[in-house]
Amino acid sequence: MANAMATSIGIGKRGFTEREQDISLEPERECIFSALTVTTRMSRNLKRWYRNLLRSGRQTDGMKNKKYTRREFIRNLSVTALAGISLPLLSSCSKEEVEDFLQKHFLEMTEEEKKQVIAKLEQRYLKQYGQKFQIGTQEALPETLWSYGLELSRCIGCRRCVYACGQENNNSRYARQLHWIRVLRLKRGNLINLEDSEHYYAPETVPEKGFVYLPVQCQQCQNPPCVKVCPIHATWQEPDGIVVVDYNWCIGCRYCIAACPYKGRVFNWSEPNLPRDEVNPNVHYLGNRPRMKCAVEKCTFCIQRVRQGRYPACVEACPTGSRKFGNLLDPKSEIRYIIERKRVFRLKEDLNTESRFYYFFES
Amino acid sequence: MESLQDLMKETWHFYKKTLILVFKGSKIYYAWCFFLLAIIIVGFVFYWKQHEMGLIETNMTDQVSWGLYIANFTYLVGMAAAAVLLVIPAYIYQFKPIKEIVVLGELFAASSIIMAILFVMVDLGRLDRFWHMLPLIGTMNFPASLLAWDVLALNGYLFLNIFIPVYLLVKFYYRKEPNWKFILPFILLSIPWAVGIHTVTAFLYNGLPARPFWNASILAPRFLASAFCSGPAIIIVIFQIIRKVSAIHLEDKALFKIAELIAYAMFLNLFLLGAEIFKEYYSNTVHIASFKYLFEGLREHTVLVPWIWAAMTMNVIAFFLFLIPTTRKRLSTLNLGCLLIIVGVWIEKGPGFIIPGFVPDPLGEIHEYVPNLLEYMVSFGIWATGFLIFTLLMKVAIPIETGEFSHTGYEKTGKGGIV
Numbered sequence: 001m002a003n004a005m006a007t008s009i010g011i012g013k014r015g016f017t018e019r020e021q022d023i024s025l026e027p028e029r030e031c032i033f034s035a036l037t038v039t040t041r042m043s044r045n046l047k048r049w050y051r052n053l054l055r056s057g058r059q060t061d062g063m064k065n066k067k068y069t070r071r072e073f074i075r076n077l078s079v080t081a082l083a084g085i086s087l088p089l090l091s092s093c094s095k096e097e098v099e100d101f102l103q104k105h106f107l108e109m110t111e112e113e114k115k116q117v118i119a120k121l122e123q124r125y126l127k128q129y130g131q132k133f134q135i136g137t138q139e140a141l142p143e144t145l146w147s148y149g150l151e152l153s154r155c156i157g158c159r160r161c162v163y164a165c166g167q168e169n170n171n172s173r174y175a176r177q178l179h180w181i182r183v184l185r186l187k188r189g190n191l192i193n194l195e196d197s198e199h200y201y202a203p204e205t206v207p208e209k210g211f212v213y214l215p216v217q218c219q220q221c222q223n224p225p226c227v228k229v230c231p232i233h234a235t236w237q238e239p240d241g242i243v244v245v246d247y248n249w250c251i252g253c254r255y256c257i258a259a260c261p262y263k264g265r266v267f268n269w270s271e272p273n274l275p276r277d278e279v280n281p282n283v284h285y286l287g288n289r290p291r292m293k294c295a296v297e298k299c300t301f302c303i304q305r306v307r308q309g310r311y312p313a314c315v316e317a318c319p320t321g322s323r324k325f326g327n328l329l330d331p332k333s334e335i336r337y338i339i340e341r342k343r344v345f346r347l348k349e350d351l352n353t354e355s356r357f358y359y360f361f362e363s
Numbered sequence: 364m365e366s367l368q369d370l371m372k373e374t375w376h377f378y379k380k381t382l383i384l385v386f387k388g389s390k391i392y393y394a395w396c397f398f399l400l401a402i403i404i405v406g407f408v409f410y411w412k413q414h415e416m417g418l419i420e421t422n423m424t425d426q427v428s429w430g431l432y433i434a435n436f437t438y439l440v441g442m443a444a445a446a447v448l449l450v451i452p453a454y455i456y457q458f459k460p461i462k463e464i465v466v467l468g469e470l471f472a473a474s475s476i477i478m479a480i481l482f483v484m485v486d487l488g489r490l491d492r493f494w495h496m497l498p499l500i501g502t503m504n505f506p507a508s509l510l511a512w513d514v515l516a517l518n519g520y521l522f523l524n525i526f527i528p529v530y531l532l533v534k535f536y537y538r539k540e541p542n543w544k545f546i547l548p549f550i551l552l553s554i555p556w557a558v559g560i561h562t563v564t565a566f567l568y569n570g571l572p573a574r575p576f577w578n579a580s581i582l583a584p585r586f587l588a589s590a591f592c593s594g595p596a597i598i599i600v601i602f603q604i605i606r607k608v609s610a611i612h613l614e615d616k617a618l619f620k621i622a623e624l625i626a627y628a629m630f631l632n633l634f635l636l637g638a639e640i641f642k643e644y645y646s647n648t649v650h651i652a653s654f655k656y657l658f659e660g661l662r663e664h665t666v667l668v669p670w671i672w673a674a675m676t677m678n679v680i681a682f683f684l685f686l687i688p689t690t691r692k693r694l695s696t697l698n699l700g701c702l703l704i705i706v707g708v709w710i711e712k713g714p715g716f717i718i719p720g721f722v723p724d725p726l727g728e729i730h731e732y733v734p735n736l737l738e739y740m741v742s743f744g745i746w747a748t749g750f751l752i753f754t755l756l757m758k759v760a761i762p763i764e765t766g767e768f769s770h771t772g773y774e775k776t777g778k779g780g781i782v
Binding site for chain 1 (some may be wrong): 425495501568570571726742
């Protein structure tokens with residue numbers, strides 16, 4: 001499964017294979033010195049490469065394996081060299097910092113490595129927020145392609161979705177409050193030209209006469225420009241269509257923010273400010289886990305919820321029922337009903353992003 | 364043909380001598396170096412604060428997510444690419460006055476590229492994860508991401524512009540005729556590569572339909588045209604300084620030739636800009652907003668307006684100064700023109716190009732960005748780093764070019780021919 005996933009985003013052969021999984025990896029939790037950790041990692045890399053080499057020599061499935069091994073060899077060698085060069089530097093850091101530094105791309109981790117990373121994060125969150133976190137890594141459900149519907153004629157611009165989202169997703173609360181949903185207020189008579197929109201409207205009560213409201217969040221494009229521009233594959237599209245970010249892989253270049261036509265991505269310009277008593281401990285690794293400074297983040301359709309059969313938080317929070325959600329591949333789903341029977345449109349369709357976020361009106 | 368081992372040995376010996384040379388100098392040389400060093404240290408202290416606290420220490424926001432750093436980066440890539448304007452006349456047309464100084468131009472390109480790369484590095488939120496971007500080690504998104512292309516293009520160009528001049532200088536140092544069969548392919552490669560780095564950098568912005576201001580196919584040619592103005596302009600100024608403080612002989616003829624090239628490039632630059640402005644204003648679609656923000660201001664938001672008009676005025680004046688032969692061939696007006704171009708183009712393709720791309724943002728929000736003290740200080744630090752590197756390179760390269768610094772031992776033993 002994970003292999004298929006990796007291929008689908010173009011990382012291709014670098015996703016781990018079954019062969020690699022066979023090799024037992026002793027956990028090095030007992031290591032006292034961080035330098036030692038690095039050394040064991042180096043020797044492990046070499047050992048793995050050597051075993052792979054031996055195996056591929058014996059096996060007959062030919063070119064594919066050989067190519068893979070050669071590439072893996074260069075890679076391991078370089079990582080080993082990198083670790084070697086930075087050895088004096090790293091030995092002055094704590095073991096945890098070293099592990100963070102050398103942590104792999106999520107799609108390249110073995111199951112065992114994922115478990116170790118989760119355990120490390122759980123400890124860290126427990127210390128930081130005083131709560132036991134449930135960090136999921138649940139994969140996409142088969143035969144699903146999530147899609148969203150939003151009935152503009154019902155939206156009253158109350159921003160309850162905005163705050164429900166922030167709470168559910170452990171967004172930074174103060175001194176840069178981060179939101180994954182933005183509600184735009186537009187004068188009636190205009191929907192396409194957003195240049196006259198008001199983002200910071202604050203009347204006593206909503207809705208206001210003469211205005212319509214347009215909530216915008218990540219549109220989970222089928223052709224996501226943000227994924228295309230990321231220089232390091234730190235963001236990708238999952239098989240169920242959700243575009244996710246490996247927060248530990250992002251280098252914070254903000255090219256994706258420049259590329260997104262919907263302003264669907266936000267950046268933690270400083271260390272996120274998330275008070276202990278406002279934490280949501282049910283999290284997904286690729287979704288709402290507490291994040292760090294200077295990495296990008298975005299709406300994931302509440303990946304932690306939808307993969308367990310629940311609605312996204314914004315859908316549940318909407319008091320007018322404007323927000324709909326479902327599986328595009330299921331002919332009986334609500335979203336399919338809406339697309340087939342209502343007048344739907346998508347934001348900036350001319351950019352060919354093939355977004356999966358449908359706005360619609362009463363039919 | 365000598366073996367590779369000999370080459371390595373010679374190079375190593377050369378480096379040892381070089382180090383000694385770099386540490387010896389006049390009082391002015393020391394003062395200049397320590398002045399730059401002081402700026403670098405101040406810049407680094409400010410950068411460290413940004414590194415610890417995060418990019419919140421800058422004035423960048425989710426609305427304007429790239430600022431002064433990326434503006435400087437864009438400008439400097441152009442500077443580096445401009446070395447090609449010396450390489451072509453020197454090696455292809457064998458224009459002698461320029462051939463004498465071409466090595467200095469290549470070293471200038473190398474220093475510019477180093478600055479450009481530093482500007483990208485300080486702009487990264489997580490410099491600690493920089494290794495994710497390295498080819499083969501990290502997970503580079505090549506060829507989909509233009510930023511991955513840029514990493515390869517810039518580093519390749521840096522390699523060429525260090526390798527070629529160092530090879531030639533080592534040869535000159537040992538008073539040997541360079542093996543042209545060996546080095547000429549690299550020199551020829553550096554010509555399309557120079558065009559390449561700036562094209563790739565233009566495509567970096569060009570390929571984003573989310574930003575209509577950048578999404579114009581005229582962008583890459585515009586970038587090249589403006590680069591061929593600002594780069595040579597700064598080279599003319601630097602060469603005059605070098606001529607003053609060192610024994611190197613530089614003919615006025617070379618400077619005037621470069622100035623003539625600038626006049627052509629500036630004409631192209633103004634023409635392409637005019638074409639862009641016509642298209643936007645005549646068709647008058649919603650995409651004109653960024654142009655209006657830049658040239659007229661949107662409602663009460665007018666920060667960039669005085670800047671861009673100052674830049675336009677400077678560019679036009681400089682164009683006429685370089686067009687008319689009498690003003691081009693008088694050093695005082697030539698230098699005035701250079702200064703106007705250096706500043707004018709910096710405004711036009713630095714802040715005047717990056718910021719309007721973000722204003723208004725894709726959802727129509729207008730957020731004005733002005734860099735803060737920290738961004739200025741870090742930028743000054745990087746510019747000082749570039750100048751220091753260039754100064755040290757010149758400290759070695761110039762005595763070799765003039766023949767003051769050479770390997771005398773070779774002449775005694777009788778090895779190698781004298782040029």
